[in-house]
Amino acid sequence: MTTHHILTLVLLFAPVAGFLFNGIRFRNQNGILAGTVATLAAATSFAATLLIYRDLLALPHAQREILVHFYNWTLIGESKINISFMFDTISILMCLIITGVGSLIHLFSIGYMSHDERPSKYFAYLNFFLFNMLLLVTGSNLIVMFVGWEGVGLCSYLLIGFWFKDAEKAAAGMKAFITNRVGDAGLLLGIFILFSLFGTFEFQEINARMIDVAGIPLSLLTAATLLLFVGATGKSAQMPLYVWLPDAMAGPTPVSALIHAATMVTAGIYMIVRMNPVFMATEITMTTIAVIGASTALFAATIGLTQWDIKKVLAYSTVSQLGYMFLAVGVGAFGAAMFHLMTHAFFKALMFLGSGSVIHGMEGEQDIRKMGGLKKQLPITHITFVAGWLAIIGTPLFSGFFSKDEILWFSYASSHGHFLLWLVGVVAAGCTAFYMTRLMALTFWGKSRVPKEVHPHESPLSMTIPLIILAILSVVGGYLGIPHVIGHALHLPNILEEWFSGKISPLHIENATTAEEVLLMLISVSVAFASATLAYIFYVKDTAKPAQVASKIKGLYNIVYNKYFVDEGYAKAIINPLVVFSRNLWLYMDVEFIDKATYKLTNFVQNSAEGLRSLQNGNLQSYAVYIVIGFIAMISVILF
Amino acid sequence: MLELSNITLGHFILLSCVLFTIGMVGVLVRRNVIVILMSIELMLNAVNLAFVAFSRHHNLADGQVIVFFVMAIAAAEAAIGLAIAISVFRKFNGVEIRLFENLKG
Amino acid sequence: MDIYPIVFHFFAALVTISALGVVLMPSPIYSALCLALTMLFLSGLFFILDAQFLAAVQLMVYAGAVVVLFVMVLMLFDLRNENQPFSGNWRVNLSKLGVIALGFILIALPCTYLMKASNSEWLQSRGLETKKLAELLFSKHIFAFEVVGALLTVVLIGAIALAKAKGGTHARTE
Numbered sequence: 001m002t003t004h005h006i007l008t009l010v011l012l013f014a015p016v017a018g019f020l021f022n023g024i025r026f027r028n029q030n031g032i033l034a035g036t037v038a039t040l041a042a043a044t045s046f047a048a049t050l051l052i053y054r055d056l057l058a059l060p061h062a063q064r065e066i067l068v069h070f071y072n073w074t075l076i077g078e079s080k081i082n083i084s085f086m087f088d089t090i091s092i093l094m095c096l097i098i099t100g101v102g103s104l105i106h107l108f109s110i111g112y113m114s115h116d117e118r119p120s121k122y123f124a125y126l127n128f129f130l131f132n133m134l135l136l137v138t139g140s141n142l143i144v145m146f147v148g149w150e151g152v153g154l155c156s157y158l159l160i161g162f163w164f165k166d167a168e169k170a171a172a173g174m175k176a177f178i179t180n181r182v183g184d185a186g187l188l189l190g191i192f193i194l195f196s197l198f199g200t201f202e203f204q205e206i207n208a209r210m211i212d213v214a215g216i217p218l219s220l221l222t223a224a225t226l227l228l229f230v231g232a233t234g235k236s237a238q239m240p241l242y243v244w245l246p247d248a249m250a251g252p253t254p255v256s257a258l259i260h261a262a263t264m265v266t267a268g269i270y271m272i273v274r275m276n277p278v279f280m281a282t283e284i285t286m287t288t289i290a291v292i293g294a295s296t297a298l299f300a301a302t303i304g305l306t307q308w309d310i311k312k313v314l315a316y317s318t319v320s321q322l323g324y325m326f327l328a329v330g331v332g333a334f335g336a337a338m339f340h341l342m343t344h345a346f347f348k349a350l351m352f353l354g355s356g357s358v359i360h361g362m363e364g365e366q367d368i369r370k371m372g373g374l375k376k377q378l379p380i381t382h383i384t385f386v387a388g389w390l391a392i393i394g395t396p397l398f399s400g401f402f403s404k405d406e407i408l409w410f411s412y413a414s415s416h417g418h419f420l421l422w423l424v425g426v427v428a429a430g431c432t433a434f435y436m437t438r439l440m441a442l443t444f445w446g447k448s449r450v451p452k453e454v455h456p457h458e459s460p461l462s463m464t465i466p467l468i469i470l471a472i473l474s475v476v477g478g479y480l481g482i483p484h485v486i487g488h489a490l491h492l493p494n495i496l497e498e499w500f501s502g503k504i505s506p507l508h509i510e511n512a513t514t515a516e517e518v519l520l521m522l523i524s525v526s527v528a529f530a531s532a533t534l535a536y537i538f539y540v541k542d543t544a545k546p547a548q549v550a551s552k553i554k555g556l557y558n559i560v561y562n563k564y565f566v567d568e569g570y571a572k573a574i575i576n577p578l579v580v581f582s583r584n585l586w587l588y589m590d591v592e593f594i595d596k597a598t599y600k601l602t603n604f605v606q607n608s609a610e611g612l613r614s615l616q617n618g619n620l621q622s623y624a625v626y627i628v629i630g631f632i633a634m635i636s637v638i639l640f
Numbered sequence: 641m642l643e644l645s646n647i648t649l650g651h652f653i654l655l656s657c658v659l660f661t662i663g664m665v666g667v668l669v670r671r672n673v674i675v676i677l678m679s680i681e682l683m684l685n686a687v688n689l690a691f692v693a694f695s696r697h698h699n700l701a702d703g704q705v706i707v708f709f710v711m712a713i714a715a716a717e718a719a720i721g722l723a724i725a726i727s728v729f730r731k732f733n734g735v736e737i738r739l740f741e742n743l744k745g
Numbered sequence: 746m747d748i749y750p751i752v753f754h755f756f757a758a759l760v761t762i763s764a765l766g767v768v769l770m771p772s773p774i775y776s777a778l779c780l781a782l783t784m785l786f787l788s789g790l791f792f793i794l795d796a797q798f799l800a801a802v803q804l805m806v807y808a809g810a811v812v813v814l815f816v817m818v819l820m821l822f823d824l825r826n827e828n829q830p831f832s833g834n835w836r837v838n839l840s841k842l843g844v845i846a847l848g849f850i851l852i853a854l855p856c857t858y859l860m861k862a863s864n865s866e867w868l869q870s871r872g873l874e875t876k877k878l879a880e881l882l883f884s885k886h887i888f889a890f891e892v893v894g895a896l897l898t899v900v901l902i903g904a905i906a907l908a909k910a911k912g913g914t915h916a917r918t919e
Binding site: 616617618619620621624625628 | 664667668669737738740741742743744
Binding site: 644645646647648649650651652653654655657658659661662663664665666668669670671672674675677678679681682685688689692693695696699701702704705707708709711712713714715716718719720722723724725726727729735736737738 | 747749750753754757760761764765767768773776777780783784787790791794795796798799802803806807810811814815818819821822824829830831832833838841842845846848849852853856857858859860873877878880881882885886889890893896897900901903904905907908
């Protein structure tokens with residue numbers, strides 16, 4: 001039992017301890033105690049992560065991985081399924097994000113959920129989620145990862161439908177879980193195919209076997225990776241399984257911050273990055289991922305332009321940003337995807353928590369048409385939100401700029417990339433800038449449209465401290481991954497690329513020059529700047545303009561505002577037929593056929609019993625006749 | 641087929657069968673319990689006749705010993721049967737076999 | 746002329762007729778009397794089968810005791826009107842008759858094989874005397890003999906217990 005075993009146990013089971021403590025006392029109304037215990041549990045995990053990280057740093061560059069093996073769970077044939085955890089450069093980064101940002105969100109929740117009637121249950125679920133997410137990213141094989149995968153799906157359902165007494169919110173939770181499940185079916189099939197190809201579930205072994213690519217049938221490998229990607233679309237809300245994420249805003253806002261911005265939705269990206277040698281070998285899958293990622297980014301960004309709920313705007317923004325990450329892995333830029341994952345975790349969690357602070361200050365109001373001019377009443381929230389806004393639209397020097405730009409560059413320049421992908425990415429970036437500026441303008445700037453009864457107030461310290469910390473990270477986090485084109489000039493290394501170099505081979509760019517890179521960078525920055533200015537004009541200066549534009553393109557606006565009627569389409573094409581089919585199956589198969597068949601059998605037995613019963617009429621002489629008949633039968637048998 | 645001048649074992653056995661079936665008919669169709677008991681006596685006597693015939697045929701006295709015992713048992717059984725019939729008559733005031741269908745399923 | 750077949754057929758016919766009388770007579774008293782006749786003729790058959798002791802016992806026990814017992818009980822019941830001698834309607838009885846006829850045919854058929862002329866030497870042998878019967882009874886079958894004695898004692902007590910009126914000898918019957 002090495003120190004690493006102990007640290008792993010602390011890392012994983014501190015949240016479990018919090019879950020048990022709060023879960024057993026779930027009726028307890030003392031939110032402060034529950035929240036403090038939960039936050040301490042999360043912070044303990046963070047501390048354990050830091051210790052493991054320090055150990056990892058001590059190792060030489062190329063061998064930065066710590067495998068912690070507990071025991072052999074079971075055997076399939078001769079293949080072992082181990083309970084073991086791997087801490088390498090990829091997973092430790094994920095752990096740091098999960099536990100670090102997670103602890104901040106736990107701290108925020110103490111203030112946010114202070115008036116709730118079941119705070120202990122909430123914190124129990126939150127801790128349990130942390131445990132499952134950590135399982136997911138630290139598992140050294142597909143099985144442990146899958147356990148965590150399912151666990152986070154479960155916690156997502158529990159937390160989205162936390163206020164289950166409201167039928168709509170409960171339905172949102174179910175929608176999330178079911179959509180996830182559809183993706184999980186694909187994931188499982190992919191895992192099975194991989195097992196049949198490689199005979200093992202361990203990531204290390206699979207990735208090592210990929211060196212000898214020629215010996216593996218490509219069609220099976222493509223099928224496996226496509227199915228894994230289906231699972232990723234379910235978990236990370238890409239087309240066509242993204243529909244649960246906007247509805248998931250029915251849950252408490254810190255949940256949206258933790259699960260649907262920073263951690264759970266990044267599980268798909270993590271899985272693909274973890275198995276990057278496998279994905280790199282399948283061209284078709286890579287192209288599919290890139291195309292779906294780019295189109296989702298644009299699709300979601302356009303919907304975000306029209307939404308009035310502050311959280312829905314952020315939700316569609318998340319779907320869009322995840323699309324960027326998938327675009328990155330699709331063109332082979334795994335490092336860039338992880339980088340954007342990290343910066344996105346910072347600024348999106350910040351913005352969700354900020355919106356939570358706004359909602360808390362507005363005493364439950366979420367419609368941005370009823371806000372405005374809040375920068376006076378919520379100063380700290382405003383300043384931190386500005387940091388997040390600048391990061392997401394890609395303002396130079398903020399973290400979002402570095403990561404998003406790297407993705408756009410690689411989507412153009414990589415051998416798997418294409419000019420069209422870059423174009424779609426740029427248009428989506430423009431839309432992002434527009435709707436985020438629109439959000440800022442309608443919420444914080446301009447004239448106040450706040451109703452008379454509401455008195456917005458700033459949030460308490462427990463809520464603003466996480467905001468400040470995340471704002472700082474949103475600003476400086478980008479400097480971990482300065483692209484070479486700038487770094488060369490300033491003699492600053494791309495720390496993140498070096499960090500990943502053991503696990504993720506840097507992408508080779510042929511036939512692309514530095515000049516092209518700078519040009520593209522300038523184009524995307526100017527597009528973003530122009531969009532932001534346009535949005536500022538529309539929503540701060542000339543407030544009548546948006547309505548005028550909307551009325552001119554009424555049909556298109558209607559379609560986009562109604563989310564392209566995707567949910568209605570699913571309901572009509574899939575859900576309703578399924579419900580009708582199930583009902584008919586019940587009515588005709590179960591009630592008519594099976595039940596009737598059962599009754600037929602029972603009736604037959606009853607009737608034959610009645611018939612046999614009539615033989616016993618109490619009449620002695622008929623019994624005597626039966627004896628004679630039996631005797632005759634016996635004699636016949638003997639004689640003949 | 642039916643030899644009339646030479647009486648063989650078969651004749652006696654046939655007679656025994658006839659008596660037995662007549663007795664069985666009596667058990668099955670008569671209504672009065674006492675008559676049924678009498679028919680049972682008739683069946684037992686038919687069996688006795690068969691035993692004696694066989695004993696004569698094999699020249700062994702064991703057949704007659706069996707008849708001896710059968711007679712004793714039959715008499716005992718008739719006594720018990722009649723005692724039961726008496727107590728039944730006291731309760732139901734009649735001895736028809738149709739009165740005792742209480743075990744009807 | 747051989748007298749044996751004549752005697753046999755005589756007794757056989759009479760036995761059959763009186764047996765039919767037992768079964769078919771409507772009044773139970775008549776049935777009892779026919780039973781006595783049957784016992785009598787059966788005793789005759791025993792005689793010509795060289796079982797003299799048994800013939801005598803048959804007369805004494807059956808015709809003399811059992812039938813008398815039957816008659817006494819019938820007198821006790823004092824049945825005047827036997828309104829329906831046969832249970833069930835004629836269809837039921839006919840079917841029962843049919844079943845029994847089937848059984849009879851099955852059993853009686855092998856008997857025809859036993860009626861061959863070559864099997865008639867048996868009437869000449871003389872080995873079954875009462876002495877022989879007594880020897881067997883008291884040596885080989887002594888245990889059964891004793892058991893039957895015990896059984897008869899039990900039956901005696903049982904019959905009294907069953908037929909007794911309630912409450913003892915001086916009690917009034919309801």
